[in-house]
Amino acid sequence: MGRPNDEVAELFQEFADLLSITGEAAYKVRAYEKAARAIGGYSEDVSKLDLKGLRKIPNVGEAIAKKILDYQETGTIRQLEAVRAKIPAGVRALTAIPTLGPKKALVLYEELGISSVDELAEAIPAGRLEGLKGFGAKTEDNILHGIELMRRAGDRVLVDVAMGVAEEIIEALSPLAGRCEYAGSLRRCRETIGDVDILATADEPGPLMAAFVELPLVAEVIARGEKKTSIRTVKGLQVDLRVVPAESWGAALQYFTGSKAHNIRTREIAVRAGLKLSEYGLFEVESGDLVVSATEEEVYERLGLPWVAPALREDGGEVDAAIKGELPRLVQLGDLRGDLHSHTDLTDGTASLEDMVAAAAAHGWEYFAITDHAPNLFMQRMTDEKMLAQREAVHALGERYPDLTLLHGTELNIDPDGEVDWPREFLSGFDVCVASVHSQFTQDREVMTRRIVRAVETPGVHVLGHPTARLIGRRAPVDADWDEVFAACARHRTVVEIDAFPDRLDLPADLIRRALRHGVKFSIDSDAHATGHFANLRYGVGTAQRGWLTPDDVVNTWPLKRLLAYLRGE
């Protein structure tokens, strides 16, 4: 698991995108996309597999396996390099604009020579697209709106991307450092990350800084000094490395973890106590003497506070709660006893039922739900027969795993009126039903609220899946009266999901805190479409922590018996 798989998946995704721009047959493009997803979600490290091992990956055949071998030897894929030479990277970037796909991107490039988002953003108001076939006034508006949406996400990256960079750097630098960890918004588990902060201790920072700027992922050195060095990675992400003496570790970690607002609150407390808090330690103002600095726990303790979990450090009431001794005992990854939302290759997952269950068992979970898509997501071609056959297979497979209880479920589609796929009798055959919005995302607030409320009130619906349906940086959350939705969930004991996929993290933390006030319960689910996706649960847990959730708030930390009783409304 880890970086090489992500890198290879990214290469094949790029290859697929470029082929679709050049007009390659759709089935071929899809074959590469499917392989990319399967590789990204595969549990074993593709950089260490031979031809035979590679071919065991779903959707990887002879040709793609050989391209991976090429990557192992050369660090790239020759066929990809060839097509890169024909289509500039900026043309592919155009297809990231919502409503602008490969066909339009190619027209813009071939007819007008446009090969970057910035160029396009200038060309439209300048009237350069006028008369271009297929580009009317409405299309221009949609493109400008799409560019605006992308720019609002700014230069921030998804948390898993930042985490991958941070872990790679920490692994490389740790042998040269006393301690080396990530701080900043990444440590606070924010959903997107603007820059990565790495903190290290060393008596002599020189070798550490030298090694840092020599890392293969470094594209540019922005600043280089004794205590701090900043670089930009090949993907444009800024990383700051700060080196402090070992005795300053705790104060520095506290300082660089932030947030700024939280630090202001803690420094105010220090000032009132005649102390001064900086990244070098907590000092007596009068004498200038160092009080403490070695660990975060000591710093907080000397301020009269218990240690505050990084996910809470947003000046969202955590300081007052700490003073009163009312901080929640936050849910941890290790508290999870199972997962209530996953897919197999019966619908859009890339791993077989057997492989998904084996991976779930390897996690040591007590229970695991398989919840493939229901028929109304037409592209997945689900039928009653296929679903019932899967149920038989699940039951049969359960015999092989005496310590793991398999639950057979489904992910239902909430249609525009709030109805779900199957009648009540059929739903009653499932152990767990997740219901989610997968279409018609732009209904107005009143209609959307009624729609979701109706779904969560439906008998046999247990979990409201990825409630806002947002895709971070790509699709806005749906508009609903969330207080009304959460009140309905509490009334009907419908669990509210925190989908752990890094581009969803849905429900978001601010809405989690609102839902909590209504007394709803939550599930932290992987929504795994491949065995490797269980690793995303860490981000779901981080989001739950930012929402102040305790294990008691999260149903999949409960023993199976309690969970099932809750789902059944007992």
Next chain:
DNA sequence: GCCGTTTTCGGCCCGACTGTTTTCAGTCG
């Protein structure tokens, strides 16, 4: 390019929505 209870060739996620059109192409989920 991948895959097989349609099995080594011939299929491959299928329907809705939108905008630009005069009957459909492109995009999305």
